Structure formats: structure tokens, C-alpha cells
Amino acid sequence: RKEVEQDPGPFNVPEGATVAFNCTYSNSASQSFFWYRQDCRKEPKLLMSVYSSGNEDGRFTAQLNRASQYISLLIRDSKLSDSATYLCVVNRGGKLIFGQGTELSVKP
Amino acid sequence: DGGITQSPKYLFRKEGQNVTLSCEQNLNHDAMYWYRQDPGQGLRLIYYSQIVNDFQKGDIAEGYSVSREKKESFPLTVTSAQKNPTAFYLCASSIANRAYSGANVLTFGAGSRLTVL
Numbered sequence: 001r002k003e004v005e006q007d008p009g010p011f012n013v014p015e016g017a018t019v020a021f022n023c024t025y026s027n028s029a030s031q032s033f034f035w036y037r038q039d040c041r042k043e044p045k046l047l048m049s050v051y052s053s054g055n056e057d058g059r060f061t062a063q064l065n066r067a068s069q070y071i072s073l074l075i076r077d078s079k080l081s082d083s084a085t086y087l088c089v090v091n092r093g094g095k096l097i098f099g100q101g102t103e104l105s106v107k108p
Numbered sequence: 109d110g111g112i113t114q115s116p117k118y119l120f121r122k123e124g125q126n127v128t129l130s131c132e133q134n135l136n137h138d139a140m141y142w143y144r145q146d147p148g149q150g151l152r153l154i155y156y157s158q159i160v161n162d163f164q165k166g167d168i169a170e171g172y173s174v175s176r177e178k179k180e181s182f183p184l185t186v187t188s189a190q191k192n193p194t195a196f197y198l199c200a201s202s203i204a205n206r207a208y209s210g211a212n213v214l215t216f217g218a219g220s221r222l223t224v225l
Contacts, residue, residue, distance in 0.1 A: 004150070032212065043198055043216035044151070087150065091212050094158075095166075098143075098150035 010103035023088030032091040114217035131199035140182035
């Protein structure tokens, strides 16, 4: 079993839809959590950190459930420009572990 | 502008040849990392360095070597011992590498695509 697992994609949604990505991690010693976005054939870029109380940045909401070892990312009112691969990242003892990514394709 | 520069962007290599990928940052970051990404897979850590003249193996270090003689530079050599070197290589840096610090946020270079012919 991989240490960080994400929903297998791809997700194909129409513009304006709400889409949710899930991520689970297996090591309870993990301390901090992030979502990165990666466009096709480009480098990943930080989308947002994930805080215990949950946090929101515009149309994006991230949540963390430490008891269930589960992280989520919700995108509301999706735009064409949201099409990308979303990577769940877990920090365990200073080592950053990446999930395999979930691809999102937003269609007109 | 501060950032990370990787070169070359594309590289072709014959089997049995060593190649070195360059990574330079002007962000004054202490920690630097090399990741490998294969199609449809997440990033896997090859090597990382928390401070000059020190580095540690990641999950897939076999067939690779690094050096950290300067804070700004963390070159990766892909040796002939790496059996499947064709991949997308990403260099990253962060302010620090500490377990409980938000300083672990990574800034990535644009990557180097290595193809073995």
C-alpha cells in the first residue's frame, strides 16, 4: 500500500461544477499537509497548505481529518483553467511524500 | 526574480553514459531536493540536502549521485548504473527541512526531461 493515496482519475466535469478530491495517508506521524497543482508537462506549484481547522482560499477549500488520516480538496464553480493534476503531499519527519495525483478536466 | 533554474530542459543520452543535471537557486533556501516523476505517477524522492556539504538518500537513490558544495547549487548525476533513467526530473528547494515547520513548502524548477536512446 502506498503511503499517500489519491482518488484515481481522471475527473471530467462541466464548467461551474463542484468537484472533490480525496487523499488518505497511512503514517499517523505525518505532521503537515499540502495540495499542489501540476499542469501538463510542467512543475508542481503549491495550491494551498491544509490546516487542522480546515481552510479556504476563494473557490478552494481544504480539510484535514487526523483521526481518519484523510485530506480533501473541494473546488467550487470550476473553471476551464482549473484543468490540471492535483497532488496531495504529506510531510513526515521533514520528508515530503507525494500522492500519484488526480487529473481534473473541466469542459465547456 | 528569485527562483530555481534547471538545465538542460531536454536531454538525450545513450545507454552507458553518465549525465549531470544542473539545479541552481537564488532564493537563499537551505534545503534542496531532487525528485523523479514517471508518467501517471507521483514524485519520488531521489536525494535531498539540508545544508551545504551534506545530503541524504531518498527513496530511489540507487544509480544517482549528488553534491552540495554551494548553497545555491545541487547537481544530480544520473549514472550508467541507473537501469531505467528515462523520466522527468524535478529539482526543488525550501527554506528548511524541519518536521513541524511550514518552511517545508517547496518551490520547483521547470524540470529536465531525460530520454535514454
